[in-house]
Amino acid sequence: MSDPEILEAIRNGRDHAAFVALYTHLPKVAHLVRQNSGSKDDAKDLFQDALVIFHRKVRNGDLTLTSSISTFLFAICRNLWREELRRRNRTLTNWKLEDEADEPADLTALLAREGEYSVAEKALKSLGEKCLDVLKRFYVLHEPLQAIAKTLGFAGEGAAKTRKYKCLEAARRRYKELLSAGNTIQHA
Amino acid sequence: MRNELELLELVDRYLEGGMDATERAAFEQRLTTEPELNAMLLDQRSLREGLERLALRPAVAKAYQAHRFGKWKPWLGGASIVIIAIAGWALWDRMPREAHEEPIIEKVDTAQVEASAIAPADSTQRMVRYEVDTIIDTVYRVLENGKWRTVKDRPEGAQVMVDSVSAASTVEATERNVSGGLPNSASTRAPLPLRMEPVETKPEFPGGMDAFYNYLEASIKHPDLAKPLSGAVEIGFTIDAAGGVSNAEIVKGLNPAYNAEALRVIRSMPKWRPAQQDGKPVPCRLQMPMQFKNPGGSR
Structure with missing residues (x-):
């Protein structure tokens, strides 16, 4: 798939095809990570984070690609990996300077909120399965409260609404905790 | 809790883009004077984004499997x-x-x-x-x-x-x-x-x-x-x-x-x-x- 085809696929919800095509860029990232004190799994996790970020940017329409997708993904990964190494008190040792040149200029701005988003993801993951289900149905799948109540066996719309609120509050509390625990990295 | 719930709904509507121009302007005015509302907005935005991302993970993982498998095909065929x-x-x-x-x-x-x-x-x-x-x-x-x-x-x-x-x-x-x-x-x-x-x-x-x-x-x-x-x-x-x-x-x-x-x-x-x-x-x-x-x- 070419770059425009990948973008088109993401916009049309053909996520699987797009992701499979995007994985062809993994080896380059794996190379970077493994050259810089990371494992193959680190590389995979990092790359998957980058895929999620990329997907969201495309879906939200706040991405103007000034380079190829490959360059963009690689730049994201390099940035995230630099952060990760900083967290682990390591530095990138095998850094290729020539790669910096084609880095999208607005990448820092683009990634500014990524730390918070990944903390939010972590907070949500700590919720119970049912809580997460309610929130996902409401916020991601945009199911009406009534339908959610019916599917998940709540007494009615009101009960679903209360449940949603409580789950969200629990997630928010956890989110705040995580943020303050790691406040050396996260900038609001 | 009643009040919080209403605020939350307001924030949700704002983030969904469900407000008309007048309502939005009024809400944005409130944000400047009510730090708690502002904080709620920021948190809510992060959490919603977090939810979207969490929902993408299975697709990403599944594609990885497909990629792993697909990678072998050229070797097998070629x-x-x-x-x-x-x-x-x-x-x-x-x-x-x-x-x-x-x-x-x-x-x-x-x-x-x-x-x-x-x-x-x-x-x-x-x-x-x-x-x-x-x-x-x-x-x-x-x-x-x-x-x-x-x-x-x-x-x-x-x-x-x-x-x-x-x-x-x-x-x-x-x-x-x-x-x-x-x-x-x-x-x-x-x-x-x-x-x-x-x-x-x-x-x-x-x-x-x-x-x-x-x-x-x-x-x-x-x-x-x-x-x-x-x-x-x-x-x-x-x-x-x-x-x-x-x-x-x-x-x-x-x-x-x-x-x-x-x-x-x-x-x-x-x-x-x-x-x-x-x-x-x-x-x-x-x-x-x-x-x-x-x-x-x-x-």
Whole structure:
């Protein structure tokens, strides 16, 4: 798939095809990570984070690609990996300077909120399965409260609404905790 | 809680874009004076984004599996590495130490002629390459009295060793020798009796084949071309008795940049554990396609 085809696929919800095509860029990232004190799994996790970020940017329409997708993904990964190494008190040792040149200029701005988003993801993951289900149905799948109540066996719309609120509050509390625990990295 | 719930709904509506201009302006005005509302907005935005991302994870993981699987397809379809690795490194054999009386003939494509027109440095090892349907121009190499001769036409009274296993456009790298004399009459077209002695142990990449594939995956850098290509570079190399790589050569190239990269990766491999025969390490010739799957190119 070419770059425009990948973008088109993401916009049309053909996520699987797009992701499979995007994985062809993994080896380059794996190379970077493994050259810089990371494992193959680190590389995979990092790359998957980058895929999620990329997907969201495309879906939200706040991405103007000034380079190829490959360059963009690689730049994201390099940035995230630099952060990760900083967290682990390591530095990138095998850094290729020539790669910096084609880095999208607005990448820092683009990634500014990524730390918070990944903390939010972590907070949500700590919720119970049912809580997460309610929130996902409401916020991601945009199911009406009534339908959610019916599917998940709540007494009615009101009960679903209360449940949603409580789950969200629990997630928010956890989110705040995580943020303050790691406040050396996260900038609001 | 009542109040909080209402605020939350307000924030949700704002983030959904469900407010009209007047309402939005009023809400944004409130944000400047109510830090708690503002904080709630920021948190809510992060959490919603977090939810979206969490929802994407299964698709990302599933695609990874598909990618892992798909990656093998070119290897399986394209060629002999798998055959060599799994079924077949047993197919090679040492050349007999004594000189050959009868000519041994190889059928090769022209791309290989230059590289291999010289008899291999190690006279006990020889590689025979069989090409089935991708040959553009066929030539024959004849080994006579320790010297290779290249001829265009198939020599009289000799049998070309053709691999019957490989049916597609694949290449088998095998080493074998002929036992007994070659049939003199051209009408005797019975299959040539081939003696195939399995080696006791095959050459082994440190960590096994998985490690080898990982090494390739991590090491191959795609040449940065204006018009990137996808395809395979067929590469041959010898794992010598010390485990080092020697005589790496392109058997079938893709383009100079890719060929060079394939050679670079092969030449910079860590030492292998050499093949063994009769308890002694022996050199072994291997051949494999290296697949370049170009990210941007057509698939």
